[in-house]
Amino acid sequence: MTLPTYPDLNGASVFITGGGSGIGAGLTEAFLRQGARVAFVQRSDATAFCDEMTDKTGNRPLFLQCDITDRAALVAAIEQAAQAHGPVSVLVNNAANDQRHKLEDITEDFLDWALAINFKCYVTACQAVAPKMRAMGRGSIINITSISYMMANAGYPLYTSANSALNGLTRSLARELGGDRIRVNALAPGWVMTPKQLDQWVTPEGLADHMKRQCLPDTLSPDDIAGGVLFLASDSSRAMTGQALVIDGGVVVTG
Template sequence: MDKSATFHDLKGASVYVTGGGSGIGAAITEGFLAQGAKVAFIGRSDASKFVAEMEMKHGHAPLFLQGDITDTAHLKKTMQQAEKAHGPITVQVNNAANDDRHALDKVTEDYWDWMQAINLKSYFFACQEAARQMQKAGHGSIINFSSISYIMGGAGYTAYTTANAGITGMSRSLARELGPDKIRVNALAPGWVLTQKQLDKWADPDALAAHLDRQCLKDHLAPQDIVDAVLFLASNTSRMMTGQCMVVDGGVVVTG
């Protein structure tokens, strides 16, 4: 991983990442480690190999706390474990999500609730616990991953786009509520980032060409593009930025 910039205030920061052991989340974990931050992350699958690789590469290991983010009590427990290990969390990155595709007539009530539990409910309760710890620390930055999919009106995954629209609204309300405590809350909406999952499932040549045609910049997004944006939002470099939805998509959608 290349380090595009050094954010000196992130050295020693207590960082918690949901889904931080794979895909974009793993790149985010490594990005913070490269800045000298103390990182804890939750993930469903065993990430021991990733943790060992990070320790060998950066000289210090992230704290892996295995679990399911839809189990609210367990999610909060792991965040409290991170607090005990690294001090109160001052950077919370809610990255874990599931963009499973589905047709309108195939969605059941249980499936809908499951998708909202992963993609929206877990975000709210992670913010709730992060806010408690950040109030103790006297400051903090919460970064909630949204997506340009809802801004585009993407079809074929309505439960997911609904949750992402909710994440943006939630971030704006929490920014207003938590601002007096010097806690910033922003949403980050990536475009189509070519992780291995995307390449395996949906990134066929025709789809890639069509999406690139929509972008102003004619390069595909890589995880590093998102990592750099997350580090900026976490750092005091963006200290007066809150309640925003920051888009990193190569110029597919416009905001403002």
């Protein structure tokens, strides 16, 4: 897939959570190909991924090892990215964890962890970038959510609850920050065939059932999501805020 080029993203300071694997890896590569200065965080070592991106794009991302549930560590990583690349003008809150669970199995520790990784870190990152975006008089925040909460699926109620909450956060922050030309939008992917999904959740039967729900006959890849994120990050969407963009092959109906 050939993604479009957005000249205003060339040189932009971009910060991505979970930018070294899955959908996040696709987003990192897409921004690097735009000429953006990309910093990303994740828990596992991503040095090999950075080497790969340097070879493929000629543009090396800044990897900052970080547990995003550690508020102080995430704030420090965003500040480090700003020192290296300039104030963050594009924040992509992407990292999340859709670990399966049932209501009767939820403990207090699991509840705290699930909300920390699927919601609280989004709030933290928004708080960390907002002051410098205000000073610049511009910025784009993109919250990656999911169509899962729209589908009434069982098996991960805290994950779907957090995704629903992210839409409320997106709309409220769009209103709160809009006066400073900071745009806040959500993007809800469908079932993207990342290595994690293929390893842990995708079965022939489950995929066949899901594909019956899609209007389009093709499975989704990270590149399908990257195009939407680039659009939301760029000036091409300068009049768009407080919205939820769905890229799912036509599973859910909005509007």
